[in-house]
Amino acid sequence: MFNVKNIRNDFPIFSNQADDFVYLDSSATTLKPKRVIDAVTNYYTNYSANVHRSIYKMGEEATAAYEGSRKKVADFIKAESNSIIFTKGTTESINLVAYAWARKNLKEGDEILLTEMEHHSNLIPWQLCAKETGAVLKHIPFNDDGTLDLSEPEKWFTKKTKLVAVIHQSNVFGTINPVKEIIKMAHDVGALVLVDAAQSVPHQKVDVQDMNCDFLAFSGHKMLGPTGVGVLYGRPEILETMDPFLGGGEMIRTVSFTESTWNDIPWKFEAGTPNVAQAIGLGAAIDYINSIGLEQIHRHEQELLNYALTKMQEIPELTIYGAALVRGAVISFNVENVHPHDLSQLLDNDGIAIRAGHHCAQPIMKKLGVSATGRSSFYLYNSKEDIDRLCESIVKTVNFMGGSH
Numbered sequence: 001m002f003n004v005k006n007i008r009n010d011f012p013i014f015s016n017q018a019d020d021f022v023y024l025d026s027s028a029t030t031l032k033p034k035r036v037i038d039a040v041t042n043y044y045t046n047y048s049a050n051v052h053r054s055i056y057k058m059g060e061e062a063t064a065a066y067e068g069s070r071k072k073v074a075d076f077i078k079a080e081s082n083s084i085i086f087t088k089g090t091t092e093s094i095n096l097v098a099y100a101w102a103r104k105n106l107k108e109g110d111e112i113l114l115t116e117m118e119h120h121s122n123l124i125p126w127q128l129c130a131k132e133t134g135a136v137l138k139h140i141p142f143n144d145d146g147t148l149d150l151s152e153p154e155k156w157f158t159k160k161t162k163l164v165a166v167i168h169q170s171n172v173f174g175t176i177n178p179v180k181e182i183i184k185m186a187h188d189v190g191a192l193v194l195v196d197a198a199q200s201v202p203h204q205k206v207d208v209q210d211m212n213c214d215f216l217a218f219s220g221h222k223m224l225g226p227t228g229v230g231v232l233y234g235r236p237e238i239l240e241t242m243d244p245f246l247g248g249g250e251m252i253r254t255v256s257f258t259e260s261t262w263n264d265i266p267w268k269f270e271a272g273t274p275n276v277a278q279a280i281g282l283g284a285a286i287d288y289i290n291s292i293g294l295e296q297i298h299r300h301e302q303e304l305l306n307y308a309l310t311k312m313q314e315i316p317e318l319t320i321y322g323a324a325l326v327r328g329a330v331i332s333f334n335v336e337n338v339h340p341h342d343l344s345q346l347l348d349n350d351g352i353a354i355r356a357g358h359h360c361a362q363p364i365m366k367k368l369g370v371s372a373t374g375r376s377s378f379y380l381y382n383s384k385e386d387i388d389r390l391c392e393s394i395v396k397t398v399n400f401m402g403g404s405h
C-alpha cells in the first residue's frame with residue numbers, strides 16, 4: 001500500500017519545516033530521504049577516501065561504493081555499467097555530448113534538430129556548437145496544447161539531420177514526448193538522438209534499450225539524490241569513438257609531455273577526482289525509489305495530477321498551460337491579474353512552495369505570450385491535501401487581489 005504519511009517520515013525536512021509545509025517544486029529539485037543523507041554522511045564519516053587510486057582498505061571501500069552506484073544507475077535504466085558516465089548534472093551531460101561528440105562530427109550545413117519546448121540546457125550547448133561548426137539549428141514547434149507538432153516529419157528529419165536532441169518530459173507543460181517515435185524517425189535518416197530525461201527518469205520507467213536512444217541525460221538531485229551528480233548514458237560503441245571532454249587525472253592510460261592515451265569508457269570521461277559522495281548518494285536514492293516501487297510512485301503522481309487538474313480548473317481566474325493526454329505531474333499556470341512572483345510569495349506566506357518564473361525555457365514563455373508562469377510539481381511525498389491547500393491559497397490570493405470569488 002502506498003502510504004504518503006509513512007513516506008513523509010522518511011524525509012527529515014518535514015520535521016524541520018513548519019507542520020503545514022507544502023512542497024510543490026520537485027521539478028526544480030526534490031527533497032532527500034534520510035537514507036540518502038545517511039549514505040553521504042556515512043561516506044564522509046567512515047570511508048572518505050579517493051576512488052580508483054587508493055590501495056588501502058578504505059580506498060577500496062570507496063571505489064566499490066562509487067562503482068556500485070554506477071551499477072545501480074545502469075540497472076535502473078537497463079544499461080550496461082560502461083555506458084554510464086557520472087557528471088555534475090543534466091546540463092553537463094548535454095555539454096559533454098556537444099563538445100566531445102558534436103564538435104568532432106558536425107560540419108557546416110549539418111542540421112541539429114531540437115524542439116521549441118527545450119530547457120535552456122538543451123538549447124545553449126547547441127547554439128554554441130552551431131556557431132563553431134557552422135551547423136544549422138532547427139526546432140520542431142509545439143501546438144497550443146503543449147504537444148509537439150510532428151505532422152510534417154519530412155520537414156524536420158532530412159538527410160542533413162545529424163543530431164536530434166529532445167526533451168522527454170517537458171518541465172513546463174508536463175508533456176511526455178513520443179521519444180521512441182522520434183528516435184525511429186531520426187535513425188531512419190542516419191541521425192543520432194540525445195534524450196533530455198531530467199524530468200522523466202525520476203518519475204517513470206525509462207529503458208534505454210527499448211527506447212533505443214544514443215545518449216540520455218539526467219540529474220541526481222531531481223530523483224531524491226544529492227546535488228552535484230548527474231548521468232550521461234551513451235551507447236558504448238559511440239562513446240568509444242569520442243575524444244575526452246575534460247583532461248586530467250584518471251581519464252588516461254599513459255601520459256608523456258606531448259602525448260597521452262585514454263582510459264577505457266566510462267572513466268575516459270571522468271577526469272579528476274569525481275563526485276564520490278554524491279554518486280554514492282545517488283545510488284542510495286535509487287535503492288530508496290526501488291524500495292517504494294517506481295511504478296507505484298508513477299501511479300500515485302498520476303492520481304495527484306488528475307486531482308489537481310480537476311481542482312485547479314474549477315478556479316475561473318486560472319489558466320493552465322498544456323493539455324497533453326500523456327503527461328507527468330507538473331502543472332504550469334497563471335492567475336488573472338496576479339504576477340506569478342507575487343503569487344509565489346503569497347503562497348509562501350501560507351507555507352506552500354511552488355516555482356514561479358520562466359523555468360529556464362524563455363522561448364516557451366515567448367510563444368505563450370507571457371513573461372513567467374507559476375508551476376506546481378508533485379512527487380511521492382505529496383498528497384491530495386497538499387493540492388487542496390494550494391487551491392485554497394490560490395483562491396485566497398484571487399480574493400485578496402479583488403477577483404470574483
Ligand code: C6P
Nearest residue numbers: 027028089090091119121171198219360
Ligand atoms: N529544470 C526546473 O525547475 P540541471 O540543472 O543540470 O540539474 O538540470 C537542467 C535541466 C535540464 N532539462 C530539463 C528538462 C530540466 O527540467 C532541467 C532543470 C529545473 O525546471 C531547473 S531550471
